[in-house]
Amino acid sequence: MDKEKLAYFKELLLKQREALLEQARRTMSSLSQEGEEVPADLADRASLEAGRNFLLRIRDRERKLIAKIDEALQKIENGTYGICELCGQEIEEERLKARPVASYCIECKRRLEALEKLQKR
Numbered sequence: 001m002d003k004e005k006l007a008y009f010k011e012l013l014l015k016q017r018e019a020l021l022e023q024a025r026r027t028m029s030s031l032s033q034e035g036e037e038v039p040a041d042l043a044d045r046a047s048l049e050a051g052r053n054f055l056l057r058i059r060d061r062e063r064k065l066i067a068k069i070d071e072a073l074q075k076i077e078n079g080t081y082g083i084c085e086l087c088g089q090e091i092e093e094e095r096l097k098a099r100p101v102a103s104y105c106i107e108c109k110r111r112l113e114a115l116e117k118l119q120k121r
């Protein structure tokens with residue numbers, strides 16, 4: 001991958017990272033707000049708990065995605081960005097544009113997903 005493309009993806013990753021951090025900050029502040037007012041009604045409390053679990057799950061997803069972004073940025077630094085971790089081929093540019101943290105090419109990803117489905121049976 002040439003320098004211009006790497007710079008483009010680096011920019012994309014940094015923007016995504018910033019947006020996630022912003023989202024995480026908002027998630028955290030809404031979590032602490034909820035902690036202050038617990039409704040007396042049990043049904044309300046149950047839905048509040050569900051809402052909190054939802055937020056925590058999002059936060060977990062954000063955390064994982066941020067880690068993936070950091071990994072991708074590291075790859076840009078050491079020159080391995082855009083290379084499939086499984087087969088060593090270049091990952092399709094269109095795929096990277098849609099998902100800049102992708103670490104497998106589309107073919108390997110499909111194979112992995114097929115394997116996962118088999119294991120779940």
Ligand SMILES: [Zn+2]
Nearest residue numbers: 084087105108
């Ligand atoms: Zn591959």
